[in-house]
Amino acid sequence: MSFWQDPIGFLGEIIRNFLFNLLPEAWATFIFTLLSVVIVASFGLIIVIFLIWVERKIAARFQDRLGPNRAGPYGLLQTFADIVKLITKEDVVPEKADKLTFNIAPILSVVAVLLIWAVVPFAPGWIGTDLNVGVLYIAAVGSFGILSILMAGWSSNNKYALLGAFRAVAQLISYEVPMLITLMVPVLLARSMGMMEMVQDQDVWFIVLAPVSGLIFMVSSIAEVGRTPFDLLEAESEIVAGYHTEYTGMKFGLFFAGEFLHAFTVGVLFAIFFLGGWRGPGAEEYRLLGMVYLMLKGFLGYFIVMWVRSTLPRIRIDHMLALNWKFLTPVSLSLLVLTAILDKIYGETALRIPALLAGNAVVLLLGYLIMRAVSRRQTKERPTFKKRPVAKPA
Amino acid sequence: MQNTWLFIGIFIAVAAVFPLLPIVLAAFVAPRKPNPIKLDTYECGIETVGDTWVQFKVQYYIYALVFLVFDIEAAFLFPWAVAFDALPLFAVLEGVLFILILVGGLLYAWRKGALEWS
Numbered sequence: 001m002s003f004w005q006d007p008i009g010f011l012g013e014i015i016r017n018f019l020f021n022l023l024p025e026a027w028a029t030f031i032f033t034l035l036s037v038v039i040v041a042s043f044g045l046i047i048v049i050f051l052i053w054v055e056r057k058i059a060a061r062f063q064d065r066l067g068p069n070r071a072g073p074y075g076l077l078q079t080f081a082d083i084v085k086l087i088t089k090e091d092v093v094p095e096k097a098d099k100l101t102f103n104i105a106p107i108l109s110v111v112a113v114l115l116i117w118a119v120v121p122f123a124p125g126w127i128g129t130d131l132n133v134g135v136l137y138i139a140a141v142g143s144f145g146i147l148s149i150l151m152a153g154w155s156s157n158n159k160y161a162l163l164g165a166f167r168a169v170a171q172l173i174s175y176e177v178p179m180l181i182t183l184m185v186p187v188l189l190a191r192s193m194g195m196m197e198m199v200q201d202q203d204v205w206f207i208v209l210a211p212v213s214g215l216i217f218m219v220s221s222i223a224e225v226g227r228t229p230f231d232l233l234e235a236e237s238e239i240v241a242g243y244h245t246e247y248t249g250m251k252f253g254l255f256f257a258g259e260f261l262h263a264f265t266v267g268v269l270f271a272i273f274f275l276g277g278w279r280g281p282g283a284e285e286y287r288l289l290g291m292v293y294l295m296l297k298g299f300l301g302y303f304i305v306m307w308v309r310s311t312l313p314r315i316r317i318d319h320m321l322a323l324n325w326k327f328l329t330p331v332s333l334s335l336l337v338l339t340a341i342l343d344k345i346y347g348e349t350a351l352r353i354p355a356l357l358a359g360n361a362v363v364l365l366l367g368y369l370i371m372r373a374v375s376r377r378q379t380k381e382r383p384t385f386k387k388r389p390v391a392k393p394a
Numbered sequence: 395m396q397n398t399w400l401f402i403g404i405f406i407a408v409a410a411v412f413p414l415l416p417i418v419l420a421a422f423v424a425p426r427k428p429n430p431i432k433l434d435t436y437e438c439g440i441e442t443v444g445d446t447w448v449q450f451k452v453q454y455y456i457y458a459l460v461f462l463v464f465d466i467e468a469a470f471l472f473p474w475a476v477a478f479d480a481l482p483l484f485a486v487l488e489g490v491l492f493i494l495i496l497v498g499g500l501l502y503a504w505r506k507g508a509l510e511w512s
Contacts, residue, residue, distance in 0.1 A: 030400075034408070087419055087424065088420075094433055110412070110413040111413065118402060130398065158437070169454055174457055187472060187476060193476055254417070318510075318511035325457075326509060340475075340489065341486065344478075345483070
């Protein structure tokens with residue numbers, strides 16, 4: 001295994017040999033693990049700095065603006081300028097706030113997202129730690145984000161912040177249901193919860209076997225991040241800034257960074273579960289290539305999140321909850337049932353892909369027809385108003 | 395096996411230190427000039443009326459209850475999905491039956507109006 005095929009594994013082996021020769025085994029294990037942890041975690045944080053610039057630039061293009069273009073070439077240093085600004089801002093902690101909870105919440109919001117990166121398979125052999133319960137771990141750790149929002153809203157002692165936190169509970173908790181159920185479909189297709197096995201099993205990308213599940217996963221993930229059209233928890237025009245109304249300076253910045261990282265993490269998870277992760281031509285031999293593929297695919301998912309964000313307006317809270325409980329949840333449950341039965345019957349045969357595709361199409365069609373029938377009935381029941389004459393200008 | 399969880403343990407600590415660093419740095423660099431009005435609750439300039447922690451809509455709580463059912467269901471179904479190859483068709487159908495019972499629960503909540511926001 002040469003340097004160019006596996007640079008990180010190559011260097012890692014040298015460092016590992018060095019440490020194990022120098023120190024007793026327990027200490028060497030600890031320091032080596034610590035080193036790899038710092039590498040993975042700082043990768044996640046460094047990418048945020050880049051992402052904020054990318055998002056501002058692309059969002060600006062969507063809105064027919066230029067975006068940041070003053071600090072450095074193409075405004076690349078804008079984020080660093082923002083960080084300096086946020087650090088030098090006064091940190092106001094409201095007098096009536098619950099101080100401990102208030103201070104922990106922004107840290108927790110970053111930790112919750114960063115922890116997901118511990119099990120992201122970057123390339124063959126490049127993974128923080130290949131837990132055999134990786135998917136369950138992601139589901140568990142992702143829920144910490146909800147907790148941080150609830151803590152922030154509750155401890156601020158501000159009515160708007162509290163309203164934002166309530167909405168967060170209703171929204172994030174609700175959308176976790178279809179997300180978990182659609183996550184079960186790739187687990188079922190790969191027969192494993194390990195992230196590495198999940199990628200290795202995708203000779204055929206799972207988006208081909210379960211396109212509707214992928215779509216539902218994407219939608220509910222956008223809701224989990226709390227981006228437009230699901231940004232009710234920080235709707236500026238209704239509840240000031242939602243759960244982080246009382247936060248200033250770097251603490252606000254951490255919520256902000258956590259949200260950006262979460263949005264990109266969603267894209268990366270979508271790539272791992274449905275787009276084949278690091279798989280691509282040459283990824284097995286040259287591992288750096290695998291990482292490039294994963295980042296490209298993850299960025300594609302992130303781009304979709306941004307695209308949706310700049311296209312759709314915010315939806316009403318009852319619509320948001322109805323979409324989840326009355327459409328996404330039943331559809332994802334029936335998809336899971338259908339995938340399980342079809343994969344058991346046709347799993348080993350050549351009919352696997354067409355059967356699963358047909359099943360997805362049937363569920364989508366049925367869902368659409370039911371939705372159309374219901375919406376027509378509701379339109380009929382809607383009270384009609386008489387047209388009033390409009391005053392015409394003389 | 396031990397090492398994989400050691401990694402997670404250290405990761406939690408490191409992941410907590412990283413966001414802590416800028417906050418600590420800000421504590422040294424940032425100005426600190428508090429006054430009573432600045433530290434007051436922010437409501438766009440209007441003084442806040444009454445207590446913040448008031449009664450809230452019970453609907454939020456009901457959604458949380460319905461969520462709980464499905465969250466636990468997921469914890470049960472993940473092992474079922476992992477062991478899929480070892481299961482005969484009968485066992486798969488049993489898992490499907492389990493899901494259908496939960497769908498019954500969802501329909502019940504739906505009929506009862508627990509999913510209506512009003």
